[in-house]
Amino acid sequence: MMRKTVLSALTLSLGLSACTTSPLGRSQLSLFDSSEIDQQGQQAFEEYRQSHQQATGRDGKYVTCIADAIIDTLPEGQGPSKWTVGVYQDDEPNAFALPGGYVVINTGLMKVAKNQDQIATVVGHEMAHVLANHANERTSTQSLTSTGVGVVQSVTGSNALGQLLGAGAQYGVLLPYSRRQESEADLLGLDLMARAGFDPKASINLWQNMAAASQGEPPAWASTHPNNGARSEALEGRMQSAIKLSEQAHAAGHNPSCASLNS
Numbered sequence: 474m475m476r477k478t479v480l481s482a483l484t485l486s487l488g489l490s491a492c493t494t495s496p497l498g499r500s501q502l503s504l505f506d507s508s509e510i511d512q513q514g515q516q517a518f519e520e521y522r523q524s525h526q527q528a529t530g531r532d533g534k535y536v537t538c539i540a541d542a543i544i545d546t547l548p549e550g551q552g553p554s555k556w557t558v559g560v561y562q563d564d565e566p567n568a569f570a571l572p573g574g575y576v577v578i579n580t581g582l583m584k585v586a587k588n589q590d591q592i593a594t595v596v597g598h599e600m601a602h603v604l605a606n607h608a609n610e611r612t613s614t615q616s617l618t619s620t621g622v623g624v625v626q627s628v629t630g631s632n633a634l635g636q637l638l639g640a641g642a643q644y645g646v647l648l649p650y651s652r653r654q655e656s657e658a659d660l661l662g663l664d665l666m667a668r669a670g671f672d673p674k675a676s677i678n679l680w681q682n683m684a685a686a687s688q689g690e691p692p693a694w695a696s697t698h699p700n701n702g703a704r705s706e707a708l709e710g711r712m713q714s715a716i717k718l719s720e721q722a723h724a725a726g727h728n729p730s731c732a733s734l735n736s
C-alpha cells in the first residue's frame with residue numbers, strides 16, 4: 474500500500490498535476506495522501522511523547538488557553554478535526570508542529586516568550602505549518618531531489634513514507650521546513666493569532682527575544698527561519714491587516730485573557 478503511494482508519487486512527478494494551493498495562495502507540490510502524512514505525524518508524536526515529560530501544570534494550562542483561543546477562531550473548515558497542543562520539558566527555546574495537528578512547545582520557550590501574545594505568535598506559527606500542509610510539500614519536494622529519489626527507490630514495505638518524512642530529522646518528525654515555508658508560517662500565523670484577538674505587534678518582540686536568547690548562535694528552531702531583520706520587515710508589511718483582524722476579533726467578543734493563569 475505504501476509502495477503504491479510511492480509509485481503514484483513518482484507517476485505524478487512525471488507530469489500529472491499534483492499541485493495544491495497554500496492558504497496564502499502559493500502553489501505547492503503535494504504528492505502524498507494527506508491522510509498518510511497525518512498518520513506519520515501521529516506516530517512521530519507518539520514516539521516523542523513517550524520520551525518527553527509533559528508540563529501539565531501552570532505552563533500547560535497557559536498554553537492550552539492560548540491554543541484554544543486560536544483554534545476557536547480558525548477559518549471555517551480548515552485544518553485537522555482535532556488539535557493536540559502541549560508543553561514538554563526541554564530547556565531549548567524551541568517548538569515544532571507535526572502533520573495531523575500536533576504542536577509541541579518546549580518549556581525553554583516559555584522563558585523567551587514573555588506574554589500570551591508572544592506565545593500566541595509561536596502557536597500560530599506552528600499551526601500555520603500544519604494548515605498549509607508544509608510537511609507534505611517538503612516531503613514531496615525532497616522526494617524529487619537526487620537524495621530523495623534514492624530514498625524512494627530504496628524503500629520497501631510500510632516504512633516508506635516514514636523514511637521520507639523522517640530522513641535525518643529529529644524524532645523522525647520532519648524534514649526542516651524551507652525558508653519560504655517559514656516565512657509563510659510567520660504571516661499565516663500572524664493572521665491566526667490576530668483573528669483570535671491577540672496582539673499581532675507582539676510577534677516582532679517575540680522574534681527579537683528569540684534572537685537575543687540565541688546569543689549569536691540561532692537556536693535550532695530559528696536556524697532555518699528568516700533572519701530577524703527580514704522577518705520583522707515581512708511581519709510589518711502585514712501588520713496593518715493583522716491589527717484589523719485583531720480589532721474585528723475584539724468587536725466580536727474575542728478577548729483572550731490567558732495571562733492571569735500565569736501570574
Ligand SMILES: [Zn+2]
Nearest residue numbers: 598650655658
Ligand atoms: Zn517554523
